[in-house]
Amino acid sequence: MxxxxxxxxxxxxxxxxxxxxxxxxxxxxxxxxxxxxxxxxxxxxxxxxxxxxxxxxxxxxIHTLQAASNRTLNHHRHDWMNDLQVLYGYIRMQKPDKMVECVEKIKDRMAEESRIAKLGEPALIHYIQSFRTLTNAVQLRVEIAEGVHLTELPVDSSGISESLIEIMNAYRFAAAPALGEPAVLTMKLSMDDHALYAAFYYQGELTSEQRFASKINQQLEGAPLRPVEAGQPYGNMLLRAEWRA
The missing domain is CATH 1.10.287 (Helix Hairpins)
Structure with missing residues:
Protein backbone atom coordinates (compact mmCIF):
# COMPACT_ATOMS: atom_id res chain seq x y z
CA MET A 1 0.00 0.00 0.00
CA ILE A 62 2.19 10.63 -20.33
CA HIS A 63 5.76 9.52 -19.61
CA THR A 64 5.00 6.00 -20.89
CA LEU A 65 3.41 7.37 -24.08
CA GLN A 66 6.32 9.75 -24.65
CA ALA A 67 8.84 6.94 -24.19
CA ALA A 68 6.92 4.72 -26.65
CA SER A 69 6.72 7.57 -29.16
CA ASN A 70 10.45 8.21 -28.85
CA ARG A 71 11.24 4.54 -29.49
CA THR A 72 8.97 4.52 -32.54
CA LEU A 73 10.49 7.76 -33.85
CA ASN A 74 14.01 6.39 -33.39
CA HIS A 75 13.14 3.26 -35.36
CA HIS A 76 11.67 5.31 -38.21
CA ARG A 77 14.62 7.70 -38.19
CA HIS A 78 17.01 4.74 -38.33
CA ASP A 79 15.14 3.26 -41.31
CA TRP A 80 15.13 6.54 -43.23
CA MET A 81 18.83 7.10 -42.53
CA ASN A 82 19.62 3.61 -43.84
CA ASP A 83 17.66 4.28 -47.04
CA LEU A 84 19.36 7.64 -47.55
CA GLN A 85 22.81 6.15 -46.96
CA VAL A 86 22.12 3.42 -49.52
CA LEU A 87 20.87 6.01 -52.02
CA TYR A 88 23.92 8.21 -51.39
CA GLY A 89 26.17 5.20 -51.98
CA TYR A 90 24.54 4.48 -55.35
CA ILE A 91 24.89 8.15 -56.30
CA ARG A 92 28.61 8.11 -55.51
CA MET A 93 29.09 4.87 -57.45
CA GLN A 94 27.05 6.33 -60.34
CA LYS A 95 24.62 3.43 -60.59
CA PRO A 96 21.43 5.01 -61.98
CA ASP A 97 19.50 1.73 -62.15
CA LYS A 98 20.11 1.07 -58.44
CA MET A 99 19.29 4.71 -57.66
CA VAL A 100 15.90 4.40 -59.35
CA GLU A 101 15.22 1.13 -57.51
CA CYS A 102 16.11 2.72 -54.17
CA VAL A 103 13.95 5.80 -54.83
CA GLU A 104 11.01 3.58 -55.78
CA LYS A 105 11.44 1.68 -52.52
CA ILE A 106 11.39 4.95 -50.57
CA LYS A 107 8.27 6.09 -52.47
CA ASP A 108 6.52 2.80 -51.66
CA ARG A 109 7.32 3.19 -47.96
CA MET A 110 6.06 6.77 -47.96
CA ALA A 111 2.82 5.68 -49.66
CA GLU A 112 2.38 2.85 -47.15
CA GLU A 113 2.87 5.16 -44.16
CA SER A 114 0.45 7.65 -45.71
CA ARG A 115 -2.24 4.96 -46.04
CA ILE A 116 -1.65 3.89 -42.42
CA ALA A 117 -2.04 7.49 -41.23
CA LYS A 118 -5.30 7.82 -43.19
CA LEU A 119 -6.92 4.94 -41.28
CA GLY A 120 -8.13 7.64 -38.91
CA GLU A 121 -8.04 5.62 -35.67
CA PRO A 122 -5.18 6.95 -33.47
CA ALA A 123 -4.84 3.77 -31.38
CA LEU A 124 -4.54 1.54 -34.46
CA ILE A 125 -2.15 3.92 -36.23
CA HIS A 126 0.11 4.14 -33.18
CA TYR A 127 0.05 0.38 -32.68
CA ILE A 128 1.04 -0.39 -36.27
CA GLN A 129 3.79 2.23 -36.30
CA SER A 130 5.23 1.08 -32.96
CA PHE A 131 4.89 -2.69 -33.54
CA ARG A 132 8.63 -3.13 -34.12
CA THR A 133 9.36 -1.70 -30.67
CA LEU A 134 7.12 -4.33 -29.03
CA THR A 135 8.67 -7.57 -30.28
CA ASN A 136 11.54 -9.04 -32.26
CA ALA A 137 9.80 -12.39 -32.77
CA VAL A 138 7.27 -11.15 -35.35
CA GLN A 139 7.70 -8.82 -38.30
CA LEU A 140 4.52 -6.96 -39.24
CA ARG A 141 3.68 -6.07 -42.83
CA VAL A 142 0.64 -3.96 -43.63
CA GLU A 143 -1.08 -3.60 -46.99
CA ILE A 144 -3.96 -1.15 -47.18
CA ALA A 145 -6.09 -0.63 -50.26
CA GLU A 146 -6.82 2.87 -51.49
CA GLY A 147 -9.83 4.46 -49.86
CA VAL A 148 -9.73 2.44 -46.63
CA HIS A 149 -10.22 5.30 -44.17
CA LEU A 150 -11.94 3.61 -41.24
CA THR A 151 -13.43 6.74 -39.70
CA GLU A 152 -15.02 7.72 -43.02
CA LEU A 153 -16.62 4.33 -43.73
CA PRO A 154 -20.07 3.16 -42.54
CA VAL A 155 -18.61 0.80 -39.94
CA ASP A 156 -17.84 0.76 -36.23
CA SER A 157 -14.32 2.11 -36.75
CA SER A 158 -13.47 2.10 -33.04
CA GLY A 159 -14.61 -1.50 -32.60
CA ILE A 160 -12.76 -2.62 -35.75
CA SER A 161 -9.61 -0.83 -34.60
CA GLU A 162 -9.78 -2.57 -31.22
CA SER A 163 -10.36 -5.97 -32.87
CA LEU A 164 -7.42 -5.55 -35.26
CA ILE A 165 -5.10 -4.58 -32.39
CA GLU A 166 -6.24 -7.55 -30.29
CA ILE A 167 -5.74 -9.98 -33.19
CA MET A 168 -2.23 -8.67 -33.87
CA ASN A 169 -1.52 -8.95 -30.14
CA ALA A 170 -2.76 -12.55 -30.19
CA TYR A 171 -0.27 -13.40 -32.93
CA ARG A 172 2.48 -11.48 -31.14
CA PHE A 173 2.02 -13.27 -27.82
CA ALA A 174 1.49 -16.70 -29.42
CA ALA A 175 4.53 -16.56 -31.72
CA ALA A 176 7.09 -19.24 -30.94
CA PRO A 177 10.65 -17.95 -30.38
CA ALA A 178 12.54 -18.16 -33.67
CA LEU A 179 16.17 -19.24 -33.87
CA GLY A 180 16.66 -17.62 -37.26
CA GLU A 181 14.42 -15.22 -39.12
CA PRO A 182 11.39 -13.84 -37.24
CA ALA A 183 7.87 -14.89 -38.10
CA VAL A 184 6.05 -12.66 -40.59
CA LEU A 185 2.51 -11.41 -40.03
CA THR A 186 0.85 -9.68 -42.98
CA MET A 187 -2.36 -7.74 -42.47
CA LYS A 188 -4.30 -6.65 -45.56
CA LEU A 189 -7.24 -4.25 -45.40
CA SER A 190 -9.54 -3.93 -48.40
CA MET A 191 -13.18 -3.29 -49.21
CA ASP A 192 -15.88 -3.74 -51.81
CA ASP A 193 -19.38 -2.34 -52.26
CA HIS A 194 -20.74 -4.29 -49.30
CA ALA A 195 -18.09 -4.72 -46.62
CA LEU A 196 -14.63 -4.12 -45.21
CA TYR A 197 -12.20 -7.05 -45.24
CA ALA A 198 -9.25 -7.78 -42.98
CA ALA A 199 -6.98 -10.65 -44.01
CA PHE A 200 -4.18 -12.05 -41.83
CA TYR A 201 -1.39 -14.22 -43.24
CA TYR A 202 1.08 -15.69 -40.76
CA GLN A 203 4.35 -17.36 -41.65
CA GLY A 204 5.87 -18.93 -38.58
CA GLU A 205 5.20 -21.22 -35.64
CA LEU A 206 2.89 -20.73 -32.66
CA THR A 207 3.51 -21.91 -29.12
CA SER A 208 -0.02 -23.36 -28.95
CA GLU A 209 -2.51 -23.32 -31.81
CA GLN A 210 -5.32 -24.31 -29.43
CA ARG A 211 -4.74 -21.38 -27.06
CA PHE A 212 -4.36 -19.05 -30.03
CA ALA A 213 -7.66 -20.21 -31.55
CA SER A 214 -9.39 -19.79 -28.18
CA LYS A 215 -8.00 -16.26 -27.85
CA ILE A 216 -9.12 -15.30 -31.37
CA ASN A 217 -12.64 -16.67 -30.77
CA GLN A 218 -12.81 -14.71 -27.53
CA GLN A 219 -11.72 -11.47 -29.20
CA LEU A 220 -14.15 -11.84 -32.11
CA GLU A 221 -17.16 -12.59 -29.90
CA GLY A 222 -19.54 -9.68 -30.45
CA ALA A 223 -16.95 -7.80 -32.54
CA PRO A 224 -17.86 -6.00 -35.79
CA LEU A 225 -15.33 -8.15 -37.68
CA ARG A 226 -16.58 -11.68 -38.30
CA PRO A 227 -14.85 -14.69 -39.91
CA VAL A 228 -15.85 -15.21 -43.53
CA GLU A 229 -15.64 -18.97 -43.01
CA ALA A 230 -15.65 -21.14 -39.90
CA GLY A 231 -12.57 -23.12 -38.94
CA GLN A 232 -10.04 -21.02 -40.83
CA PRO A 233 -6.37 -21.95 -40.26
CA TYR A 234 -4.33 -19.54 -38.14
CA GLY A 235 -1.98 -18.88 -41.05
CA ASN A 236 -4.72 -17.65 -43.39
CA MET A 237 -7.61 -15.82 -41.73
CA LEU A 238 -10.15 -13.60 -43.49
CA LEU A 239 -12.56 -11.36 -41.57
CA ARG A 240 -15.43 -9.22 -42.80
CA ALA A 241 -17.39 -6.23 -41.46
CA GLU A 242 -20.65 -5.43 -43.23
CA TRP A 243 -21.50 -1.81 -44.02
CA ARG A 244 -23.94 -0.33 -41.55
CA ALA A 245 -27.29 0.83 -42.91
Missing amino acids: NRLQLAKRLAAMSVVLPAAASFIWEELLWLHALALLWLAGAAICWIGIERKHHSGQMRRT
Whole structure:
Protein backbone atom coordinates (compact mmCIF):
# COMPACT_ATOMS: atom_id res chain seq x y z
CA MET A 1 0.00 0.00 0.00
CA ASN A 2 1.48 3.37 -0.99
CA ARG A 3 1.37 6.53 1.09
CA LEU A 4 -1.56 8.10 -0.77
CA GLN A 5 -3.76 5.03 -0.28
CA LEU A 6 -2.81 4.92 3.41
CA ALA A 7 -3.65 8.61 3.80
CA LYS A 8 -7.06 8.06 2.17
CA ARG A 9 -7.85 5.20 4.54
CA LEU A 10 -6.78 7.21 7.57
CA ALA A 11 -8.95 10.14 6.43
CA ALA A 12 -11.94 7.82 6.07
CA MET A 13 -11.32 6.06 9.40
CA SER A 14 -10.90 9.35 11.24
CA VAL A 15 -14.59 10.11 10.68
CA VAL A 16 -15.69 7.09 12.73
CA LEU A 17 -14.85 8.51 16.19
CA PRO A 18 -16.61 11.91 15.91
CA ALA A 19 -19.59 10.26 14.21
CA ALA A 20 -19.89 7.70 17.01
CA ALA A 21 -19.56 10.40 19.68
CA SER A 22 -22.24 12.49 17.98
CA PHE A 23 -24.55 9.47 17.91
CA ILE A 24 -23.98 8.63 21.59
CA TRP A 25 -24.36 12.18 22.95
CA GLU A 26 -27.21 13.39 20.79
CA GLU A 27 -28.08 16.26 23.14
CA LEU A 28 -24.69 18.00 22.71
CA LEU A 29 -25.17 20.35 19.75
CA TRP A 30 -21.57 21.52 19.78
CA LEU A 31 -20.50 17.89 19.31
CA HIS A 32 -22.71 17.62 16.21
CA ALA A 33 -21.13 20.79 14.83
CA LEU A 34 -17.65 19.44 15.55
CA ALA A 35 -18.52 16.15 13.83
CA LEU A 36 -19.74 18.03 10.74
CA LEU A 37 -16.57 20.12 10.64
CA TRP A 38 -14.47 16.98 11.01
CA LEU A 39 -16.42 15.29 8.21
CA ALA A 40 -15.93 18.30 5.94
CA GLY A 41 -12.21 18.36 6.70
CA ALA A 42 -11.88 14.63 6.01
CA ALA A 43 -13.77 15.05 2.72
CA ILE A 44 -11.49 17.91 1.65
CA CYS A 45 -8.46 15.81 2.59
CA TRP A 46 -9.83 12.82 0.62
CA ILE A 47 -10.49 14.94 -2.48
CA GLY A 48 -7.01 16.47 -2.31
CA ILE A 49 -5.36 13.05 -2.01
CA GLU A 50 -7.50 11.68 -4.87
CA ARG A 51 -6.51 14.58 -7.12
CA LYS A 52 -2.84 14.09 -6.28
CA HIS A 53 -3.14 10.37 -7.03
CA HIS A 54 -4.87 11.07 -10.35
CA SER A 55 -2.23 13.66 -11.24
CA GLY A 56 0.53 11.13 -10.55
CA GLN A 57 -1.18 8.53 -12.73
CA MET A 58 -1.51 11.05 -15.55
CA ARG A 59 2.19 11.93 -15.34
CA ARG A 60 3.17 8.25 -15.47
CA THR A 61 0.83 7.63 -18.43
CA ILE A 62 2.19 10.63 -20.33
CA HIS A 63 5.76 9.52 -19.61
CA THR A 64 5.00 6.00 -20.89
CA LEU A 65 3.41 7.37 -24.08
CA GLN A 66 6.32 9.75 -24.65
CA ALA A 67 8.84 6.94 -24.19
CA ALA A 68 6.92 4.72 -26.65
CA SER A 69 6.72 7.57 -29.16
CA ASN A 70 10.45 8.21 -28.85
CA ARG A 71 11.24 4.54 -29.49
CA THR A 72 8.97 4.52 -32.54
CA LEU A 73 10.49 7.76 -33.85
CA ASN A 74 14.01 6.39 -33.39
CA HIS A 75 13.14 3.26 -35.36
CA HIS A 76 11.67 5.31 -38.21
CA ARG A 77 14.62 7.70 -38.19
CA HIS A 78 17.01 4.74 -38.33
CA ASP A 79 15.14 3.26 -41.31
CA TRP A 80 15.13 6.54 -43.23
CA MET A 81 18.83 7.10 -42.53
CA ASN A 82 19.62 3.61 -43.84
CA ASP A 83 17.66 4.28 -47.04
CA LEU A 84 19.36 7.64 -47.55
CA GLN A 85 22.81 6.15 -46.96
CA VAL A 86 22.12 3.42 -49.52
CA LEU A 87 20.87 6.01 -52.02
CA TYR A 88 23.92 8.21 -51.39
CA GLY A 89 26.17 5.20 -51.98
CA TYR A 90 24.54 4.48 -55.35
CA ILE A 91 24.89 8.15 -56.30
CA ARG A 92 28.61 8.11 -55.51
CA MET A 93 29.09 4.87 -57.45
CA GLN A 94 27.05 6.33 -60.34
CA LYS A 95 24.62 3.43 -60.59
CA PRO A 96 21.43 5.01 -61.98
CA ASP A 97 19.50 1.73 -62.15
CA LYS A 98 20.11 1.07 -58.44
CA MET A 99 19.29 4.71 -57.66
CA VAL A 100 15.90 4.40 -59.35
CA GLU A 101 15.22 1.13 -57.51
CA CYS A 102 16.11 2.72 -54.17
CA VAL A 103 13.95 5.80 -54.83
CA GLU A 104 11.01 3.58 -55.78
CA LYS A 105 11.44 1.68 -52.52
CA ILE A 106 11.39 4.95 -50.57
CA LYS A 107 8.27 6.09 -52.47
CA ASP A 108 6.52 2.80 -51.66
CA ARG A 109 7.32 3.19 -47.96
CA MET A 110 6.06 6.77 -47.96
CA ALA A 111 2.82 5.68 -49.66
CA GLU A 112 2.38 2.85 -47.15
CA GLU A 113 2.87 5.16 -44.16
CA SER A 114 0.45 7.65 -45.71
CA ARG A 115 -2.24 4.96 -46.04
CA ILE A 116 -1.65 3.89 -42.42
CA ALA A 117 -2.04 7.49 -41.23
CA LYS A 118 -5.30 7.82 -43.19
CA LEU A 119 -6.92 4.94 -41.28
CA GLY A 120 -8.13 7.64 -38.91
CA GLU A 121 -8.04 5.62 -35.67
CA PRO A 122 -5.18 6.95 -33.47
CA ALA A 123 -4.84 3.77 -31.38
CA LEU A 124 -4.54 1.54 -34.46
CA ILE A 125 -2.15 3.92 -36.23
CA HIS A 126 0.11 4.14 -33.18
CA TYR A 127 0.05 0.38 -32.68
CA ILE A 128 1.04 -0.39 -36.27
CA GLN A 129 3.79 2.23 -36.30
CA SER A 130 5.23 1.08 -32.96
CA PHE A 131 4.89 -2.69 -33.54
CA ARG A 132 8.63 -3.13 -34.12
CA THR A 133 9.36 -1.70 -30.67
CA LEU A 134 7.12 -4.33 -29.03
CA THR A 135 8.67 -7.57 -30.28
CA ASN A 136 11.54 -9.04 -32.26
CA ALA A 137 9.80 -12.39 -32.77
CA VAL A 138 7.27 -11.15 -35.35
CA GLN A 139 7.70 -8.82 -38.30
CA LEU A 140 4.52 -6.96 -39.24
CA ARG A 141 3.68 -6.07 -42.83
CA VAL A 142 0.64 -3.96 -43.63
CA GLU A 143 -1.08 -3.60 -46.99
CA ILE A 144 -3.96 -1.15 -47.18
CA ALA A 145 -6.09 -0.63 -50.26
CA GLU A 146 -6.82 2.87 -51.49
CA GLY A 147 -9.83 4.46 -49.86
CA VAL A 148 -9.73 2.44 -46.63
CA HIS A 149 -10.22 5.30 -44.17
CA LEU A 150 -11.94 3.61 -41.24
CA THR A 151 -13.43 6.74 -39.70
CA GLU A 152 -15.02 7.72 -43.02
CA LEU A 153 -16.62 4.33 -43.73
CA PRO A 154 -20.07 3.16 -42.54
CA VAL A 155 -18.61 0.80 -39.94
CA ASP A 156 -17.84 0.76 -36.23
CA SER A 157 -14.32 2.11 -36.75
CA SER A 158 -13.47 2.10 -33.04
CA GLY A 159 -14.61 -1.50 -32.60
CA ILE A 160 -12.76 -2.62 -35.75
CA SER A 161 -9.61 -0.83 -34.60
CA GLU A 162 -9.78 -2.57 -31.22
CA SER A 163 -10.36 -5.97 -32.87
CA LEU A 164 -7.42 -5.55 -35.26
CA ILE A 165 -5.10 -4.58 -32.39
CA GLU A 166 -6.24 -7.55 -30.29
CA ILE A 167 -5.74 -9.98 -33.19
CA MET A 168 -2.23 -8.67 -33.87
CA ASN A 169 -1.52 -8.95 -30.14
CA ALA A 170 -2.76 -12.55 -30.19
CA TYR A 171 -0.27 -13.40 -32.93
CA ARG A 172 2.48 -11.48 -31.14
CA PHE A 173 2.02 -13.27 -27.82
CA ALA A 174 1.49 -16.70 -29.42
CA ALA A 175 4.53 -16.56 -31.72
CA ALA A 176 7.09 -19.24 -30.94
CA PRO A 177 10.65 -17.95 -30.38
CA ALA A 178 12.54 -18.16 -33.67
CA LEU A 179 16.17 -19.24 -33.87
CA GLY A 180 16.66 -17.62 -37.26
CA GLU A 181 14.42 -15.22 -39.12
CA PRO A 182 11.39 -13.84 -37.24
CA ALA A 183 7.87 -14.89 -38.10
CA VAL A 184 6.05 -12.66 -40.59
CA LEU A 185 2.51 -11.41 -40.03
CA THR A 186 0.85 -9.68 -42.98
CA MET A 187 -2.36 -7.74 -42.47
CA LYS A 188 -4.30 -6.65 -45.56
CA LEU A 189 -7.24 -4.25 -45.40
CA SER A 190 -9.54 -3.93 -48.40
CA MET A 191 -13.18 -3.29 -49.21
CA ASP A 192 -15.88 -3.74 -51.81
CA ASP A 193 -19.38 -2.34 -52.26
CA HIS A 194 -20.74 -4.29 -49.30
CA ALA A 195 -18.09 -4.72 -46.62
CA LEU A 196 -14.63 -4.12 -45.21
CA TYR A 197 -12.20 -7.05 -45.24
CA ALA A 198 -9.25 -7.78 -42.98
CA ALA A 199 -6.98 -10.65 -44.01
CA PHE A 200 -4.18 -12.05 -41.83
CA TYR A 201 -1.39 -14.22 -43.24
CA TYR A 202 1.08 -15.69 -40.76
CA GLN A 203 4.35 -17.36 -41.65
CA GLY A 204 5.87 -18.93 -38.58
CA GLU A 205 5.20 -21.22 -35.64
CA LEU A 206 2.89 -20.73 -32.66
CA THR A 207 3.51 -21.91 -29.12
CA SER A 208 -0.02 -23.36 -28.95
CA GLU A 209 -2.51 -23.32 -31.81
CA GLN A 210 -5.32 -24.31 -29.43
CA ARG A 211 -4.74 -21.38 -27.06
CA PHE A 212 -4.36 -19.05 -30.03
CA ALA A 213 -7.66 -20.21 -31.55
CA SER A 214 -9.39 -19.79 -28.18
CA LYS A 215 -8.00 -16.26 -27.85
CA ILE A 216 -9.12 -15.30 -31.37
CA ASN A 217 -12.64 -16.67 -30.77
CA GLN A 218 -12.81 -14.71 -27.53
CA GLN A 219 -11.72 -11.47 -29.20
CA LEU A 220 -14.15 -11.84 -32.11
CA GLU A 221 -17.16 -12.59 -29.90
CA GLY A 222 -19.54 -9.68 -30.45
CA ALA A 223 -16.95 -7.80 -32.54
CA PRO A 224 -17.86 -6.00 -35.79
CA LEU A 225 -15.33 -8.15 -37.68
CA ARG A 226 -16.58 -11.68 -38.30
CA PRO A 227 -14.85 -14.69 -39.91
CA VAL A 228 -15.85 -15.21 -43.53
CA GLU A 229 -15.64 -18.97 -43.01
CA ALA A 230 -15.65 -21.14 -39.90
CA GLY A 231 -12.57 -23.12 -38.94
CA GLN A 232 -10.04 -21.02 -40.83
CA PRO A 233 -6.37 -21.95 -40.26
CA TYR A 234 -4.33 -19.54 -38.14
CA GLY A 235 -1.98 -18.88 -41.05
CA ASN A 236 -4.72 -17.65 -43.39
CA MET A 237 -7.61 -15.82 -41.73
CA LEU A 238 -10.15 -13.60 -43.49
CA LEU A 239 -12.56 -11.36 -41.57
CA ARG A 240 -15.43 -9.22 -42.80
CA ALA A 241 -17.39 -6.23 -41.46
CA GLU A 242 -20.65 -5.43 -43.23
CA TRP A 243 -21.50 -1.81 -44.02
CA ARG A 244 -23.94 -0.33 -41.55
CA ALA A 245 -27.29 0.83 -42.91
